Amino acid sequence: MQKKLTINDIARMAQVSKATVSRVLNRHASVDPVLRERVMDIVQEHNFVPNVTATELANGRTRLIGVLAPPLNWPAIPEIMHGVSEYIETTPYEVVLYSMNLERNHSDVLDRILAMRMVSGLLAILPGGLSSHLDTFFQQGLPLVMIDDQKEPTHIPWVGIDNFSSAYEATNYLLQLGHRRIAHIMGPRHYYCALQRLEGYQQALLEAGIPLEPDLLLQGEFEPASGRRCAEMLFAQDRGTWPSAIFVGNDQMAYGVLEVAEERKIQVPEAVSIIGFDDNLLSAHMRPPLTTMHQPFMEMGYQATKLLLNMIDPEHVHKPEQKWQAFSSSLPDTTKNDHSSRIQIPTHLVTRTSSGAFHPRLL
Amino acid sequence: MQKKLTINDIARMAQVSKATVSRVLNRHASVDPVLRERVMDIVQEHNFVPNVTATELANGRTRLIGVLAPPLNWPAIPEIMHGVSEYIETTPYEVVLYSMNLERNHSDVLDRILAMRMVSGLLAILPGGLSSHLDTFFQQGLPLVMIDDQKEPTHIPWVGIDNFSSAYEATNYLLQLGHRRIAHIMGPRHYYCALQRLEGYQQALLEAGIPLEPDLLLQGEFEPASGRRCAEMLFAQDRGTWPSAIFVGNDQMAYGVLEVAEERKIQVPEAVSIIGFDDNLLSAHMRPPLTTMHQPFMEMGYQATKLLLNMIDPEHVHKPEQKWQAFSSSLPDTTKNDHSSRIQIPTHLVTRTSSGAFHPRLL
DNA sequence: TATACCACAGAAACCGGTTACTGTCAATAC
DNA sequence: GTATTGACAGTAACCGGTTTCTGTGGTATA
Numbered sequence: 001m002q003k004k005l006t007i008n009d010i011a012r013m014a015q016v017s018k019a020t021v022s023r024v025l026n027r028h029a030s031v032d033p034v035l036r037e038r039v040m041d042i043v044q045e046h047n048f049v050p051n052v053t054a055t056e057l058a059n060g061r062t063r064l065i066g067v068l069a070p071p072l073n074w075p076a077i078p079e080i081m082h083g084v085s086e087y088i089e090t091t092p093y094e095v096v097l098y099s100m101n102l103e104r105n106h107s108d109v110l111d112r113i114l115a116m117r118m119v120s121g122l123l124a125i126l127p128g129g130l131s132s133h134l135d136t137f138f139q140q141g142l143p144l145v146m147i148d149d150q151k152e153p154t155h156i157p158w159v160g161i162d163n164f165s166s167a168y169e170a171t172n173y174l175l176q177l178g179h180r181r182i183a184h185i186m187g188p189r190h191y192y193c194a195l196q197r198l199e200g201y202q203q204a205l206l207e208a209g210i211p212l213e214p215d216l217l218l219q220g221e222f223e224p225a226s227g228r229r230c231a232e233m234l235f236a237q238d239r240g241t242w243p244s245a246i247f248v249g250n251d252q253m254a255y256g257v258l259e260v261a262e263e264r265k266i267q268v269p270e271a272v273s274i275i276g277f278d279d280n281l282l283s284a285h286m287r288p289p290l291t292t293m294h295q296p297f298m299e300m301g302y303q304a305t306k307l308l309l310n311m312i313d314p315e316h317v318h319k320p321e322q323k324w325q326a327f328s329s330s331l332p333d334t335t336k337n338d339h340s341s342r343i344q345i346p347t348h349l350v351t352r353t354s355s356g357a358f359h360p361r362l363l
Numbered sequence: 364m365q366k367k368l369t370i371n372d373i374a375r376m377a378q379v380s381k382a383t384v385s386r387v388l389n390r391h392a393s394v395d396p397v398l399r400e401r402v403m404d405i406v407q408e409h410n411f412v413p414n415v416t417a418t419e420l421a422n423g424r425t426r427l428i429g430v431l432a433p434p435l436n437w438p439a440i441p442e443i444m445h446g447v448s449e450y451i452e453t454t455p456y457e458v459v460l461y462s463m464n465l466e467r468n469h470s471d472v473l474d475r476i477l478a479m480r481m482v483s484g485l486l487a488i489l490p491g492g493l494s495s496h497l498d499t500f501f502q503q504g505l506p507l508v509m510i511d512d513q514k515e516p517t518h519i520p521w522v523g524i525d526n527f528s529s530a531y532e533a534t535n536y537l538l539q540l541g542h543r544r545i546a547h548i549m550g551p552r553h554y555y556c557a558l559q560r561l562e563g564y565q566q567a568l569l570e571a572g573i574p575l576e577p578d579l580l581l582q583g584e585f586e587p588a589s590g591r592r593c594a595e596m597l598f599a600q601d602r603g604t605w606p607s608a609i610f611v612g613n614d615q616m617a618y619g620v621l622e623v624a625e626e627r628k629i630q631v632p633e634a635v636s637i638i639g640f641d642d643n644l645l646s647a648h649m650r651p652p653l654t655t656m657h658q659p660f661m662e663m664g665y666q667a668t669k670l671l672l673n674m675i676d677p678e679h680v681h682k683p684e685q686k687w688q689a690f691s692s693s694l695p696d697t698t699k700n701d702h703s704s705r706i707q708i709p710t711h712l713v714t715r716t717s718s719g720a721f722h723p724r725l726l
Numbered sequence: 727t728a729t730a731c732c733a734c735a736g737a738a739a740c741c742g743g744t745t746a747c748t749g750t751c752a753a754t755a756c
Numbered sequence: 757g758t759a760t761t762g763a764c765a766g767t768a769a770c771c772g773g774t775t776t777c778t779g780t781g782g783t784a785t786a
Contacts, residue, residue, distance in 0.1 A: 417742035
């Protein structure tokens with residue numbers, strides 16, 4: 001790449017000091033309009049763009065935000081990232097992607113990342129085991145937002161959904177279809193969202209006057225294989241004990257359940273209704289298409305990024321450097337607590353063919 | 364965040380000059396082992412990590428590579444990005460994600476990005492219309508790798524597949540199943556890959572002694588709606604003129620074709636065999652599951668990143684700063700031209716239920 | 727006309743590193 | 757015993773900007 005122009009080159013060409021060039025570029029008021037014009041002409045003529053690194057060093061802050069994410073081929077992550085990108089595009093910031101693979105404890109990596117002072121803020125997507133570590137950084141003043149963490153609520157700014165209400169709504173939907181024996185395949189108990197969903201499920205049953213039946217509660221790992229395993233347990237006994245509907249803790253596990261049903265020729269939804277949670281991209285294409293609770297992942301990414309940037313510099317919203325037009329969010333009023341640091345985004349039920357009215361079963 | 368330690372602080376504490384501290388940190392040989400030890404102790408005691416920005420400014424290069432990608436919710440992009448992350452993790456580099464949305468011509472944005480000198484190299488995923496613009500940068504010395512660009516081959520380092528051979532293989536597969544009337548729904552003609560796939564298809568037919576029939580060649584836009592449109596045209600006429608198999612230019616269009624078949628109660632594969640191209644994640648879950656030509660997207664991301672980093676600094680491979688273990692690529696010998704700057708990665712056919720042997724049709 | 731003030735631009739310090747150059751001291755050569 | 761050399765650490769320049777401080781000239785005020 002050809003040698004890059006520096007502010008000194010511009011200064012020389014314009015016959016002014018580099019200080020003046022800097023002031024012109026940063027739109028300081030204290031520059032004579034005539035001079036400003038002359039300098040700007042030269043800047044534009046040569047397509048001069050100041051070196052970011054130098055600017056960042058001088059300013060003591062970067063225009064980078066770190067995004068800590070699970071592997072991008074996980075479900076939902078691309079959608080979240082899409083929302084992140086949509087918002088970032090309206091700002092002068094860029095995203096540094098830290099993709100963490102698997103269970104390895106990345107806290108040392110995290111330490112270095114943050115110690116280097118490369119990013120001015122961090123967006124942590126499903127931080128999982130890292131969240132307590134992140135807490136430390138937040139205490140120390142690092143601008144930080146979590147998306148859908150799976151621990152207890154903390155004071156850390158957070159964007160996610162109301163798992164309790166969503167699960168409550170999902171279960172109620174099955175109740176309204178006439179189901180009474182409703183099983184639940186929950187996620188791992190160490191995930192806060194799994195517990196919340198369980199509670200929503202239980203609350204709905206209790207309100208309907210249906211006693212909780214331990215046999216109808218199983219625990220999986222939030223991935224298809226465990227869904228299979230649980231489904232096999234549910235269908236292992238004699239047909240009279242089967243549930244007529246299953247509320248599965250997430251879509252991934254529901255896929256496993258659907259597979260078992262297909263293998264065993266158990267009709268869905270005629271013999272058993274199945275409802276998932278998440279609305280992953282695949283869910284609309286299952287056999288049969290999966291009824292599920294939709295999580296607005298893209299919106300979550302968008303809102304989380306917005307929140308983070310407001311923490312980093314509250315002014316940026318109105319700066320002229322805005323790269324492009326603002327994203328026309330279709331959900332201006334749906335985000336409760338717009339000014340709080342915990343944003344809950346509404347979910348909604350997507351009814352597809354995997355769920356249907358209860359039919360008394362022919363034994 | 365608490366005030367960060369600088370190299371000066373360390374120098375003061377160790378009673379040496381900052382130059383010495385710098386030399387210790389960069390493992391220069393010309394430091395007395397005893398002194399080195401003393402400095403390192405202090406560095407470790409305080410968890411000192413040098414400020415990246417300052418380092419980058421002094422060195423005149425950053426440890427960032429830019430990844431120019433379509434929106435992450437596009438098919439295949441997450442898989443490619445996953446491969447990118449896998450490789451990046453083995454290096455001291457990080458990824459800056461430039462997600463470009465839609466058709467907007469981003470060349471001005473690109474100009475600024477590169478003028479700022481923020482990234483030391485660029486990985487362009489499906490650059491499309493931007494590729495000629497990128498060419499200019501490459502000429503000027505910017506380390507650049509393209510993944511699966513859709514223009515004519517250039518001298519720009521590139522990672523992709525052999526579209527001609529893959530299409531040839533796909534078509535041959537249908538021929539071997541006994542099909543003779545094989546339609547092709549191609550992608551837009553301005554995509555080089557679409558042309559290559561067309562040629563592969565034609566070549567296979569010609570070699571089988573089957574004349575090309577213009578009615579059996581349609582053109583779509585690489586997305587589902589156009590697949591629907593083309594399918595409707597194919598099935599518009601009297602049943603005798605239908606193809607017994609359709610080679611669809613990509614999976615997205617094949618989804619549209621499957622929809623039309625389902626609506627019209629045309630049995631797949633009994634009445635018509637369908638084969639796609641790409642093997643997107645959804646394809647295994649179609650009704651029926653789609654036979655398709657698998658593109659190893661993750662491997663493409665991995666190889667492209669490797670190629671790019673070798674261009675940027677050929678030494679990095681053996682540096683001790685390697686963040687983690689090397690990625691154990693399962694395909695060490697499958698990449699032809701390992702030292703060239705055009706890497707073709709092998710595809711393979713994935714046979715699922717949407718394709719089957721030719722049955723003479725009952726009229 | 728002298729003084730105060732203001733507008734504006736340049737000089738220089740600074741951000742936090744790296745590195746060319748310089749200087750010191752001890753070991754080796756003559 | 758002096759000259760030469762080499763090992764090593766410190767000084768200072770440098771990367772390319774931003775910003776504080778200083779200085780100049782013009783205008784308003786007394």
